[in-house]
Amino acid sequence: MTTLPGSPRPAGPAPAAARTASRLSPRASFAIRRTGRLVTSLLIVVLASFFVVHLVPGDPVRAALGPTAPVALVENTRADLGLDKPVREQFPDYVSGLLRGDLGTSIQTRQEVSEVIASRFPTTLTLASLGFAVALAGALPLGMAAALVARSPRGRAATSVVSGGLGVLIAIPDFLVSVGLIAVFSVWLGLFSPAGWGDAGSSVLPVLGLALGPMAYLARIVQVEMIKVLDSTYMATARAKRLPRRLVLFRHALPNIVTATLTVGGLLLSGLTAGTVVIETVFAVPGMGNTLISAVQTKDYPMIQGVVLVFALMVLAVNLIVDLILITVDPRTSITEG
Amino acid sequence: MKKLLSPAGIAASLGLALLLALALAGPALWGEAATQRAVADRWAPAGSEFHFGTDDLGRDIFARVMAATRLSLLLTLGATAIGVGGGVLVGLTAVVLPRYPRRFLVWIMDMLLAFPWLLLVLFFTVIWGATATGAMLAIGLSGIPNLTRLVYNLAASVSEQDYVRAARVAGAGPVRVLFRHILPNIANPLLVQASASASVTLLAFAGLSFLGLGVQAPEYDWGRLINEGVAHLYTNPMAAIGPGIVIVFAGLVFTLVAEALTDRPGQGLRGVAAAARAAVLPGAAPLPARGAGAGGPGDGADPGGPGDRGPALAEVADLRVAFPDGAGGLVERVRGVSLAVRPGEVVGIVGESGSGKSLTAMALAGLLEAPAVVSARVRRFDDIDLDAPLTRALSKRLGTELGFVFQDPLTSLNPALTIGRQLTEVSRTHLGMSRSRARDRAVAGLEAVGIPEPRRRLGDYPHQFSGGMRQRAMIGMALTGHPRLIIADEPTTALDVTVQKQVLAVLRRAQRSTDAAIVLISHDIALVSGFCDRVVVMKDGEVVEDLDAQHIREQARHPYTRGLIACLPDMRSDRTRPLPVVEDGVPAADPLPGGEPRRPAPGVPTADAGTRSGGSAL
Numbered sequence: 001m002t003t004l005p006g007s008p009r010p011a012g013p014a015p016a017a018a019r020t021a022s023r024l025s026p027r028a029s030f031a032i033r034r035t036g037r038l039v040t041s042l043l044i045v046v047l048a049s050f051f052v053v054h055l056v057p058g059d060p061v062r063a064a065l066g067p068t069a070p071v072a073l074v075e076n077t078r079a080d081l082g083l084d085k086p087v088r089e090q091f092p093d094y095v096s097g098l099l100r101g102d103l104g105t106s107i108q109t110r111q112e113v114s115e116v117i118a119s120r121f122p123t124t125l126t127l128a129s130l131g132f133a134v135a136l137a138g139a140l141p142l143g144m145a146a147a148l149v150a151r152s153p154r155g156r157a158a159t160s161v162v163s164g165g166l167g168v169l170i171a172i173p174d175f176l177v178s179v180g181l182i183a184v185f186s187v188w189l190g191l192f193s194p195a196g197w198g199d200a201g202s203s204v205l206p207v208l209g210l211a212l213g214p215m216a217y218l219a220r221i222v223q224v225e226m227i228k229v230l231d232s233t234y235m236a237t238a239r240a241k242r243l244p245r246r247l248v249l250f251r252h253a254l255p256n257i258v259t260a261t262l263t264v265g266g267l268l269l270s271g272l273t274a275g276t277v278v279i280e281t282v283f284a285v286p287g288m289g290n291t292l293i294s295a296v297q298t299k300d301y302p303m304i305q306g307v308v309l310v311f312a313l314m315v316l317a318v319n320l321i322v323d324l325i326l327i328t329v330d331p332r333t334s335i336t337e338g
Numbered sequence: 339m340k341k342l343l344s345p346a347g348i349a350a351s352l353g354l355a356l357l358l359a360l361a362l363a364g365p366a367l368w369g370e371a372a373t374q375r376a377v378a379d380r381w382a383p384a385g386s387e388f389h390f391g392t393d394d395l396g397r398d399i400f401a402r403v404m405a406a407t408r409l410s411l412l413l414t415l416g417a418t419a420i421g422v423g424g425g426v427l428v429g430l431t432a433v434v435l436p437r438y439p440r441r442f443l444v445w446i447m448d449m450l451l452a453f454p455w456l457l458l459v460l461f462f463t464v465i466w467g468a469t470a471t472g473a474m475l476a477i478g479l480s481g482i483p484n485l486t487r488l489v490y491n492l493a494a495s496v497s498e499q500d501y502v503r504a505a506r507v508a509g510a511g512p513v514r515v516l517f518r519h520i521l522p523n524i525a526n527p528l529l530v531q532a533s534a535s536a537s538v539t540l541l542a543f544a545g546l547s548f549l550g551l552g553v554q555a556p557e558y559d560w561g562r563l564i565n566e567g568v569a570h571l572y573t574n575p576m577a578a579i580g581p582g583i584v585i586v587f588a589g590l591v592f593t594l595v596a597e598a599l600t601d602r603p604g605q606g607l608r609g610v611a612a613a614a615r616a617a618v619l620p621g622a623a624p625l626p627a628r629g630a631g632a633g634g635p636g637d638g639a640d641p642g643g644p645g646d647r648g649p650a651l652a653e654v655a656d657l658r659v660a661f662p663d664g665a666g667g668l669v670e671r672v673r674g675v676s677l678a679v680r681p682g683e684v685v686g687i688v689g690e691s692g693s694g695k696s697l698t699a700m701a702l703a704g705l706l707e708a709p710a711v712v713s714a715r716v717r718r719f720d721d722i723d724l725d726a727p728l729t730r731a732l733s734k735r736l737g738t739e740l741g742f743v744f745q746d747p748l749t750s751l752n753p754a755l756t757i758g759r760q761l762t763e764v765s766r767t768h769l770g771m772s773r774s775r776a777r778d779r780a781v782a783g784l785e786a787v788g789i790p791e792p793r794r795r796l797g798d799y800p801h802q803f804s805g806g807m808r809q810r811a812m813i814g815m816a817l818t819g820h821p822r823l824i825i826a827d828e829p830t831t832a833l834d835v836t837v838q839k840q841v842l843a844v845l846r847r848a849q850r851s852t853d854a855a856i857v858l859i860s861h862d863i864a865l866v867s868g869f870c871d872r873v874v875v876m877k878d879g880e881v882v883e884d885l886d887a888q889h890i891r892e893q894a895r896h897p898y899t900r901g902l903i904a905c906l907p908d909m910r911s912d913r914t915r916p917l918p919v920v921e922d923g924v925p926a927a928d929p930l931p932g933g934e935p936r937r938p939a940p941g942v943p944t945a946d947a948g949t950r951s952g953g954s955a956l
Contacts, residue, residue: 041449048461055465063467152708171589173541175548176582179568183575194571233744234752237812240705241764242728242737255754274454281549282568293549296464304464311457319452 034323038316045312049305050094054087056301064107064299077107081302103309104302106295113306116291121310123197124276124287128314130203131210131276132269138215140261142166143222144249150223151230166223169216174275178209178282195284206283210275214268221264225257232256259326266322270315277311347598353591360407371401383574390580393566402563403581410559410588413474413552414540420478421539422532425485432486433493433520434512444490450483458483459542463551470559473552477542481535488531492524499523530599537592544585560585650678651855652702652740652823655716659697659879662709672697673879679823684849684856686866686887688902689876695859696745698876699825702857703742704728719823734768741816741854743826743845747808747833751800757784757811758796764819776818783814786851787844806837810844821854828859842869863890863902875899 053060061078062069078084081104082093097104103113146166150159172180185205186194196202229235230253238252277289284290288307295303376396384391389400432443450458458480459473466472493516496502502519510518546552547561548568555562560581567577659672672694679685679702689695700706701717704724717724719740722732744750752760761780765771771779777796784792787810800808809829816824826845830838846869849856860866866873867887875883875896883896894900 037445037449037452041452044449052461052464057466168586171537171541171593172586173545173589175545176564176586179564179571179578179582182571183579187572187575233746233749236705236744237742237750237760237815238752240703240737240740240742241767242733243763243767247763247767252752252755256752258754270452271454271456274456274460277456277460278545278549292460293551296460296551297468299467301464308457308461308464312453315453315457 030327034320038320041316042313045309045316046095046098049309049312050091052305052308053081053083053301060299060301061107064301080105081107098309103306106300106303108295108298108300108303113302116303117288117306117310120286120288120291123285124273124280124289125314127197127206127210127276127279127285127287128269128273130207131214131272131279132265134207134211135215135218135268135272136265138211139218139222139265142215143219144226144253144257146219146223147226147230150227163220163223166216166220169212170220172213174209174213175278175282177212178205178279181205181209182282197283197285197287202283206279206285209282210272210279214272214275218261218265218268222257222261225260226253229253229256262322262326266319266326269322270318273311273314273318344598346594350591350594350598353587353594357407357411357588357591360404361411362408364404364407368398368401368404371398372405373397381570381573384576384580390576391570391574393570393577399563399567399577399580402558403560403584406559406563406581407584409470409553409557410540410543410561410585413470413543413559414536417474417478417481417539417543418532418536420475421481421485421535422528424479424482425489426528428482428486429489430493430516430521432490433497434516444487447483447486447490451487455480455484455542456545459546460551463546468551468554470553470557473543473546477539477546481539485531485535489524489528492527493520496520496523526599530596533592533596533599537589537596540592541585541589560588649680651681651683652719652857653678653716654698654702654714657698657701657714657717658712659694659701659706660711662711668711671879672701675876675879675881677702677874677881679855679857681822682849682853682855683872684858684870686870686873687857687859687876688861688863688866688873690861692878693876694879695876696827697879699827699857699859703740703825704736705742737764737768738819739822741813741819741821741824743809743812743816743824743829745828745831747805747812747829750812751803751808753800755799756796757798757800757803761796761811761815761818764815768819779818780814783817784811786817786848787811787814788840789814804837805833806840809833809837809841813841813844813848817848817852821848821852823855823857824848825857826859828861830865831860838865863899875902 056063059074061074061081061083065074065077075084082090085093101114103117105111106113106116109116146159146162149162152158169177182194182205185192192204193202194205197206235248235252238248243252276285276287277292279285280287280289281293288310291303292307292311294300295307374397376392379388379392379396380394382388382392382396388398390403391399393399393402428443428447432440432447435443459476462476462479463472466475497515497520502515505515505519543552543559544561544564547559548565550565553559553562558566563581564578564585567574567579567581570577655676657672657675657677658670660668660670663669671692675694675698677685677687677698687695687698697706697710701712701714702719704717704719706712712725714725719736722728722736728736751757758777758780761783762771762773762776765776765779766773769776777793780796781792784795789795789807789810795803800811803811812829813824813826824845829845830841833841842865845856845858848854856870858866858869863873863875867890870887873885873887873890874881875885875898877898883894883899885893885899890899891903894903
């Protein structure tokens with residue numbers, strides 16, 4: 001966003017803005033920009049989760065309860081949800097409910113939405129964290145090795161094998177990877193349980209199903225970045241010093257691929273958070289994603305509102321954490337990012 | 339058209355043709371088998387009769403997969419069209435908007451981009467319900483932020499180009515600029531993006547149907563078929579895996595189409611030039627025999643030069659550097675160069691871009707690596723053979739005794755490490771110094787190159803140094819070892835004229851205080867002849883002349899060198915006339931005057947037409 005099109009503009013408010021920005025340290029202005037973005041995102045998320053019910057064409061309560069439900073029940077439910085009031089009253093009610101931790105009651109099961117989420121959230125969080133850890137732990141060595149192979153004298157054939165393998169893994173969507181994992185490890189080899197969560201035997205496949213695609217993608221990024229780094233002049237400087245290979249790789253190359261890896265990794269992690277929806281459905285993991293899919297199918301709007309809200313908050317939290325890490329790891333991020 | 343004949347192009351065309359044929363003929367050919375119920379055949383495993391088995395109503399799953407091609411592709415295309423159309427519309431609108439509305443729009447899109455795609459899709463699915471049309475709208479709309487960002491970035495980068503600015507200055511309005519200048523220039527990347535996003539859309543659609551949120555029974559697309567098949571994974575895995583394979587295949591076809599549509603950077607010679615820039619570190623493979631008859635100059639005769647001037651500190655003889663030309667062959671960029679540097683001597687190498695001077699220097703330092711192919715009769719530093727594998731002890735000596743200063747100081751220091759870290763490395767790794775002693779030495783090194791407050795600056799990162807300071811720090815880095823030879827590859831080219839002087843002065847001081855030899859590479863003959871004892875002139879990968887710097891004007895015989903010197907203005911130059919120009923054809927077209935003795939020795943090659951045809955790439 002630093003370069004803007006339509007550029008040859010006479011000096012208007014721009015220099016003034018630049019002056020304000022330069023008075024702050026780059027880090028501070030980066031932090032301010034990101035905080036502004038976070039607050040606005042929060043607002044959008046709350047608005048979206050509030051309005052989702054209102055955007056549904058027709059009568060959402062009737063749709064949820066089915067055409068055979070008695071009129072009295074529909075009216076009662078509508079009153080329970082507060083949908084009988086005008087929208088300008090509903091929204092403050094909704095927000096104050098959120099602040100009290102009250103996400104409403106499920107239309108279908110009559111459970112408190114916040115209770116359901118509280119019981120399912122830890123599972124989803126664990127699944128996402130494990131998946132990300134596996135993806136990162138696999139991608140770094142894989143990508144670095146792939147780059148070194150590509151740069152070796154006879155690397156051409158090996159490179160196309162590695163790139164091809166990674167490319168196929170990236171191209172297969174997570175639900176198909178999961179089906180494949182079940183077919184191989186549960187049906188054929190009988191090693192792991194195809195469904196469930198909690199013990200070692202049943203957790204392996206969901207984590208792998210979630211991690212493999214992002215891992216391959218991240219490995220590609222690491223490979224590309226690493227090749228760029230290997231071709232850079234400062235690596236030639238390091239080689240001219242005749243440092244041991246280990247130092248050249250880990251001291252001189254690794255820090256320079258961390259920024260890109262983390263940036264992409266952060267995006268993947270928020271994608272991975274949503275990926276749990278698919279994985280939990282395939283492997284029948286009792287988490288929020290599973291809840292969300294059945295809620296969508298049964299048109300359980302309060303439940304949908306609550307779970308979508310929590311997922312979006314999770315994503316925002318992940319983005320915030322990645323930003324914070326980036327500021328600490330790379331002193332230049334704040335300057336180049338805009 | 340050439341693109342269509344590339345392997346990716348052929349595969350993409352074949353795959354696309356197959357998908358199209360299936361979409362057109364699939365429902366007619368397999369439609370009946372796909373819907374025909376046969377309870378007796380239900381849950382049949384995959385076999386010769388039913389390739390993927392049958393479902394719970396006895397319907398042939400393979401036939402269903404084939405017949406589902408049309409619906410799957412139609413939904414994919416619909417969603418892609420919504421995404422790409424919306425993206426182009428919003429992205430281009432953003433480009434022509436005034437500053438603040440534009441920023442706001444881009445900001446909103448960025449914000450939406452921060453959310454995973456799937457979450458947006460689910461959100462929209464809630465609104466339109468779990469139907470095929472709902473899913474198509476949801477997937478299409480969710481793709482808009484990403485495509486908007488792409489279109490906007492593409493258009494913004496094009497609108498920064500000089501020709502678009504020129505059009506704007508010439509008075510073209512924003513809409514005209516958009517349609518005449520920007521759109522045609524982003525059409526190709528846009529097309530690539532469209533097919534890439536078709537691939538993603540296809541997989542997303544399958545995913546949504548698989549989750550039960552897309553196409554609903556009795557309709558079926560590929561995702562729905564997997565959804566139905568997964569329940570029978572234990573009895574008939576093919577029921578789920580069969581449609582899965584088809585989905586991945588179709589996804590790959592769209593990816594290949596994107597690949598085939600991309601404007602690839604030229605291979606062949608341009609690729610060679612890129613490879614030459616990229617190559618660094620000892621090249622292992624020896625150069626295969628050159629084509630018969632090419633018989634390089636300098637082959638027979640010994641390059642007697644160094645012998646009669648005392649033992650050389652560093653030496654290459656008959657050095658050749660080649661690169662793969664992208665078509666299985668090799669292009670030679672350095673062709674039989676012999677060069678010797680005596681202890682304490684300051685040698686300049688002059689030549690235009692592509693003359694092979696930098697490659698010669700890198701080879702002399704043993705820094706070329708694959709894909710460069712290096713061969714030499716002799717290539718040594720002191721008693722170290724640079725063509726043999728280096729032992730640890732020899733690496734240590736090279737690391738401390740041979741310093742290299744690169745052209746661009748902005749890229750030659752590691753941006754992620756502090757100056758202190760980079761200047762203490764040699765002392766700590768090779769000289770076994772403690773942290774504090776190494777820091778003292780680094781401070782001394784920075785002091786010697788005139789950097790103020792050296793101890794405090796050790797904690798700085800390179801981006802906190804100016805260009806000239808970085809180059810001085812590079813020289814200071816060489817001084818932290820025990821340099822006997824410093825190779826400086828155009829050390830001042832990237833710098834300001836005033837800073838150039840400082841850097842050269844620093845280099846000179848470093849040479850005097852350490853008595854190291856220096857090889858200074860430059861395209862500037864005036865700079866080199868003022869700085870060096872000896873000047874070596876290179877052209878097209880060969881040494882054309884080796885001159886005493888003091889008497890360069892009188893001694894130069896080769897037309898190319900004389901051309902270079904003639905271009906130098908001096909006190910007698912007639913300033914009313916333009917400076918002469920060295921024409922590329924001149925030295926090649928004019929053979930040397932017959933019988934005239936050439937300097938220095940018989941080993942030095944001439945630039946005759948026969949060897950030139952080998953082709954320098956630049």
